[in-house]
Amino acid sequence: MKTKCIILGVIAATAIGLIFNSCKKDIPASSSTTPATSVTSATATNTATQGATTDEAFTDAFRQVDVAAKEHLATKTDSSSCPVVTFTPADFTTYPKSLVINFGTSCTGPDGIVRSGEILANLTACYIDSGSVTTVTFNNYYVNGNKITGTEIITNEGRNSLGHPVFGVQVINGNLYSPSGVTSYNSTQQREWIQGYNTLLNPMDDVYLITGTASGVETTGTSFTMTITSPLQVAMDCAWIESGTLNITETGIPVITISYGNGTGTCANVATVTCDGYTFIINL
Numbered sequence: 001m002k003t004k005c006i007i008l009g010v011i012a013a014t015a016i017g018l019i020f021n022s023c024k025k026d027i028p029a030s031s032s033t034t035p036a037t038s039v040t041s042a043t044a045t046n047t048a049t050q051g052a053t054t055d056e057a058f059t060d061a062f063r064q065v066d067v068a069a070k071e072h073l074a075t076k077t078d079s080s081s082c083p084v085v086t087f088t089p090a091d092f093t094t095y096p097k098s099l100v101i102n103f104g105t106s107c108t109g110p111d112g113i114v115r116s117g118e119i120l121a122n123l124t125a126c127y128i129d130s131g132s133v134t135t136v137t138f139n140n141y142y143v144n145g146n147k148i149t150g151t152e153i154i155t156n157e158g159r160n161s162l163g164h165p166v167f168g169v170q171v172i173n174g175n176l177y178s179p180s181g182v183t184s185y186n187s188t189q190q191r192e193w194i195q196g197y198n199t200l201l202n203p204m205d206d207v208y209l210i211t212g213t214a215s216g217v218e219t220t221g222t223s224f225t226m227t228i229t230s231p232l233q234v235a236m237d238c239a240w241i242e243s244g245t246l247n248i249t250e251t252g253i254p255v256i257t258i259s260y261g262n263g264t265g266t267c268a269n270v271a272t273v274t275c276d277g278y279t280f281i282i283n284l
Helices: 038-075
Strands: 084-088 097-102 114-123 133-143 146-159 165-178 181-195 207-217 223-235 243-249 256-260 270-275 278-283
Touching: 038 097, 038 114, 038 133, 038 146, 038 165, 038 181, 165 207, 181 223, 223 256
Parallel strands: none
Antiparallel strands: 084 097, 097 114, 114 133, 133 146, 146 165, 165 181, 181 207, 207 223, 223 243, 243 256, 256 270, 270 278
16 A cells, blocks of 8 residues: 555645636527626636636646656656656655656646746645645746645545545645736635546546635735535546535625536536526537
8 A cells, every 4th residue: 555655646636726717798509687787707717717726736736746647656666757756765764755846947738837836745645644734835836827825735634424435625825926916825625536546557537526615815905715615526537517605705895606517417628607697508
C-alpha cells in the first residue's frame, strides 16, 4: 500500500472549478421568463466568473501535482522535461516528502494552458492515510499570465460511517492576479470519496461528493459567497460536474443558482442557471 500510495499523491478532487456564466443581458434561444436588469446581469456574471475562475486555478494546481505523482510512479524517476518534477526523498515510502513542479519561464501543457514558476507540495504521510496533511503553495506561479498565490491544505479525516474516505480541503489567502485586478478567495470544503477507493491503481473510476462554502472579493472590491446546497458529484472520468447545486450570493443582486448535469447523474456538459426569476440552460 505504501509503495502505491504516491499515485494518489494529491488527488485534486475536482471542486467547483468551472468558469460558468449567469444572468446574461443577451437571452439564449432556450431561455424563459424575464431576465434581470443589465446592471444586475453584468455584476452577477462578473462575480460568478471571477469566483469560479479562482477556484479552478487552485483545482488545476492540484491536478498538476496528481499528474506528477502518477508519472513518478510509472517511470520510477523524476521528470526532466516540461515541467521538471522533483521528489525529495525520491523513494516511495519515506515521509514527510516534498515535491517541486518547475514549469520554468514557459511550459505549455497538453491542455494548451501555459504555466510558469513553481508549484510546491509537502506531504506529511501517504495521501490515503488517516491524518495525512498535504500542503500546496506557489513560487512565482502563473497560469496563462495570471499569477496565483495562497495555500491549499488537504487533510485526510479518516472514514465516515459508510466507510468512505473523507478529506477536508481549505484554501487560505488565495489570490488570482489578472489584468482586471486581484480576486481574493478562501474556501472550506469536504470531499467524500464514494467510489474507487478500493482500486488505487485505477483513479479513473473515482467518484467524489463535494460540500462546503467559499468566499472572496472580486476585482471591484465587492464581496461574494458560494455555497453548495446539494452535493456536487464529480467523477474522475468526466470533465464536467455530473450533478449538484450551488448558490452565489452578493450584496445588492439576486441569488445566482447553478444546477449541474442533465438530471440523470451522468456525464453531461450542461447546467441550469437561475437568477432573478430568469432560467436558462448553458453548455459548460
